[in-house]
Amino acid sequence: MNPRQLKKQLLFSFLMxxxxxxxxxxxxxxxxxxxxxTMVGNxxxxxxxxxxxxxxxxxxxxxxxxxxxxxxxFYLALENNELVHLDYLPTYDDxxxxxxxxxxxxxxxxxxxxxxxxxxxxxxxxxxxxxxxTANNWISNCTRFLVAAYTEDTKTLFVNSNPLSFxxxxxxxxxxxGTIELLRDNFTSRDxxxxxxxxxxxxxxxxxxxxxxxxxxxxxxxxxxxxxxxDD
Numbered sequence: 429m430n431p432r433q434l435k436k437q438l439l440f441s442f443l444m445x446x447x448x449x450x451x452x453x454x455x456x457x458x459x460x461x462x463x464x465x466t467m468v469g470n471x472x473x474x475x476x477x478x479x480x481x482x483x484x485x486x487x488x489x490x491x492x493x494x495x496x497x498x499x500x501x502f503y504l505a506l507e508n509n510e511l512v513h514l515d516y517l518p519t520y521d522d523x524x525x526x527x528x529x530x531x532x533x534x535x536x537x538x539x540x541x542x543x544x545x546x547x548x549x550x551x552x553x554x555x556x557x558x559x560x561x562t563a564n565n566w567i568s569n570c571t572r573f574l575v576a577a578y579t580e581d582t583k584t585l586f587v588n589s590n591p592l593s594f595x596x597x598x599x600x601x602x603x604x605x606g607t608i609e610l611l612r613d614n615f616t617s618r619d620x621x622x623x624x625x626x627x628x629x630x631x632x633x634x635x636x637x638x639x640x641x642x643x644x645x646x647x648x649x650x651x652x653x654x655x656x657x658x659d660d
């Protein structure tokens with residue numbers, strides 16, 4: 429083999445080794461990503477339970493809602509008889525500066541598959557950010573979760589739970605938890621579908637707005653920092 433052919437052979441071998449290393453790295457990354465976390469839009473779900481095989485979360489728009497002595501009923505938005513899927517957060521706009529019929533609620537559908545027919549699991553919402561009063565704020569500071577029961581034939585969500593929030597407001601006193609438990613149950617089916625309503629925490633938002641810009645709500649943006657978790 430002449431020097432020119434040897435040089436080509438070495439270059440080819442070097443490229444093949446690099447290609448294999450990249451392929452192996454990508455495969456390992458994809459495996460851990462698929463096993464540990466699935467992202468849809470701005471929300472993610474982290475699996476911390478050995479009973480859960482896979483999970484994902486999706487967001488849907490709310491078209492309207494009603495309230496009586498038994499609680500709130502939310503009606504999922506439809507378009508051509510299909511649910512209106514969202515991959516962004518609802519808009520808080522108490523002065524009607526920005527018009528959208530889908531504010532200020534968001535429906536979250538968490539689905540996961542169990543390894544067996546019976547498993548005790550709990551659903552958590554977590555955040556790593558503290559409460560703050562700045563123009564670039566976090567959605568965990570201004571939202572509350574409602575546990576809902578979904579009715580397939582009418583595409584409605586009935587809520588009878590108390591709101592669950594990271595932030596507690598008592599006059600001028602503010603406190604925040606990093607983790608809140610949304611639900612704990614023994615699931616008898618391998619395929620689980622849970623629904624939650626995400627609504628804005630009006631008193632927490634008013635506190636932020638009064639501290640920062642008074643009533644100028646359009647000056648503050650909220651970034652999503654909430655992660656759902658499934659554990660034992």
